[in-house]
Amino acid sequence: MRLLHAAALAALLVAGGAAAAPPAKPHKAMAYRVEEKSIAQLQADLSAGKVTSEQLVRAYLARIASLDRSGPTLQSVIATNPDAIAQARALDAERRAGHVRGPMHGIPVLIKDNIESADRMATTAGSLALKDNVTGRDAPIVARLRAAGAIILGKTNLSEWANIRSNRSISGWSAVGGQARNPYALDRNPCGSSAGSGVAAAASLAAATVGTETDGSIVCPSTTNGDVGLKPTVGLLSRTHIVPISHTQDTPGPIVRSVADAAAMLTAMAGSDPADPATADADKHRTDYLKALDAGALKGKRLGVYRFCEGAHPESDALFEQALAQLKAAGAELVDIKEIKGQGDIGQAEGVVLTHELKADMAAYLASTDPAKVKSRTLADLIAFDRAHAHEEMPLFGQEFFEDAEKTKGLDAPEYKKALETGRRMAGPEGIDRLMAENKVDALVAPTGSPAFFTDPVRAGGYRGCGPSRLPAVSGYPHLTVPMGYIDGLPVGLSFIAEAWSEPKLLGLGYAYEQRTHLRHAPTYVRSVLDMPGIAQAQKPQR
DSSP, X not given: OBOOOOOOOOOOOOOTTOOOOOOOOHHHHTTSOOTTOOHHHHHHHHHTTSOOHHHHHHHHHHHXXXXXXXXXXXXXXXXXXXXXXXXXXXXXXXXXXXXXXXXXXXXXXXXXXXXOOSSSOOOOTTOGGGTTOOOOOOOHHHHHHHHTTOEEEEEEOOSGGGGTSOTTOOTTEETTTEEOOOTTSTTBOOOSTTHHHXXXXXXXXXXXXXXXXXXXXXXXXXHHTTOEEEEOOTTSSOOTTBOOSOTTTOEEEEEESSHHHHHHHHHHHOOOOTTOGGGTTHHHHOOOGGGGOOTTTTTTOEEEEEGGGTTSOHHHHHHHHHHHHHHHHTTOEEEEEOXXXXXXXXXXXXXXXXXXXXXXXXXXXXXXXXXXXXXXXSHHHHHHHHHHTHHHHOSSOOOHHHHHHHTOOXXXXXXXXXXXXXXXXXHIIIIIHHHHHHHTOSEEEEEOOOSOOBOOSSSOOOOOSOOTTHHHHHHTOOEEEEEEEEETTEEEEEEEEXXXXXXXXXXXXXXXXXXXXXXXXXXXXXXXXXXXHHHHHHTSOOO
C-alpha cells in the first residue's frame, strides 16, 4: 500500500503456487474482443446477448495466458480463480432468468493479493510466509462486489507486503509473483505497491481491478500505467480482511481505464462495516457515483494549481500546462498555489505513525489467520521468517522498515500519539482544507508524477515528482488521477484532490477532463523505450 521511491528488478519469473487457470476455449474467447472495453460496453453487450459472462471470463483468461504468463510476460497476476467460470455460469443463469443485479453483473474483476476472497486462492501479500493463507473469508469489499454481480477473476501481483518491508524495496516485486512489468515499456517500472493491479488494468486482463493505498500505491501505478485510479476517503471502503499497514491511512480503491469504470466500482464497494470503525459514516456518504459524472462539471469551478510541483521533470511540466489549458477551456478558473508549508514535518510524522501501526495492525491480522496455514503470528515472526528464507525473500533488499517497526513501543507511546495528531492536522485542516479555503477553490490539481522509471536493481533511480499523494494520504482525503498524456510513449496522470467525502465532485471533474481530452490509449508492450519508433531512429547514425 505504501509507495517507496526505489529502483526495480527486471524479469524475475513468477514463483510457484498460483492457481492454474481453467483451460480457455480459443474459439469462444477470440469471438469477442475484450481489449479496452469499458464496464458499460461489456454490460451492454451482455444485455444484448452478444457475449456471456462465461465467454468474458475465458477471454480474459486467454489474455492472461498470452500476455501475463507468456509473450510480454507482464507478471501482473499472481493467481487466477479456479471458481471463476462456475461463478460466471451462475450469473449467466440469473440473467437468462431475468435478474440483473446492476452495472457489475457478470463483470470479471481482479483484486490485489493482499485482499481476502472466499475461494481457493491464497491471500499472500506477495510473501512466502502467507503462501498457504487460504482463509475462506471474503473481505467486505469483495462481498459487496459479489453481491453486485462481479466475478472475482484472480489476484494481482504487488510490491511484497505492500512496499513496507524495506526503504529500498522494489516496486512491483514480490517473492510469490516476481517482478511485474510496465506494459508501455517492459523495462520500465509499474510503480507503487498496487503495481500488478495497474498493469492488469492497462493490459485489459480484466474489466477492472482493485488496489490498495497507504501513500501513493493506487495513484502511482495508475499514472505510470495509463490508468484512472481513485484513492477514496479513508473510511468509505472497509479494510477488514485486507493485510494491513496502517489503520489510519490504508484504503482499497479502483484502478481502471476510465472514470466511469471507477464510479461503477466505487458504487459497488462503498459502505459501512461494523468490524471497521473508520467506516461508521460511510453509509451516510455512499451514493450512486455514476450519477455524479457530468461532462460539463468543470464549468465555473475554481481549481487550485500546485505550482510547487513544477521543476522535477520538464516534460511533465509541459503536459501539465496543456492540461491546465484544457481545464480553462472547459470553463474552470485556475488559481496558482506557489507553496505549501510543512511537507517535511508531515513526512516525518507519517513515518512514526506507519511504523507503530504496522507492528500492531499486522499482529492483529496474523492472529486472525489459521495457525496451521500461517506459522508467523507477529511482525517479529515475519522478520525471522525472512532471515530463514533470505535467498528467496531478500535477494536484493532487506527488511529495515520491518525491523524499525518491531522496535516501537505500541499505540499508547507518546511519540506515536503526537505524530498522529501532527500529521492529521497539518495534512488535513492546516493542509488541504486551508489551501482550499484560503484560495476559495473547489479542488486542487497537480501532475500525479513523472514517467515510469527504469527497473534497475543496481542503481537506485526512480520516481521524480512533487509527490501530491502525501497530503491526501495522511489526511485520509480522496485523490483521483486521470491520464494526462504521454512522454516518449510513457503515460503520466493529472491529480484531482479535495476534502473528505468529496468523491462525487472529484469524479465529476475528472470525467469532464477525460471526456474533453480522451488521451488514454492501449499499451504497446515494447521491450524498451529505446524501441519506440522515434527514439529507435535517433539511436542510429544519421549520416
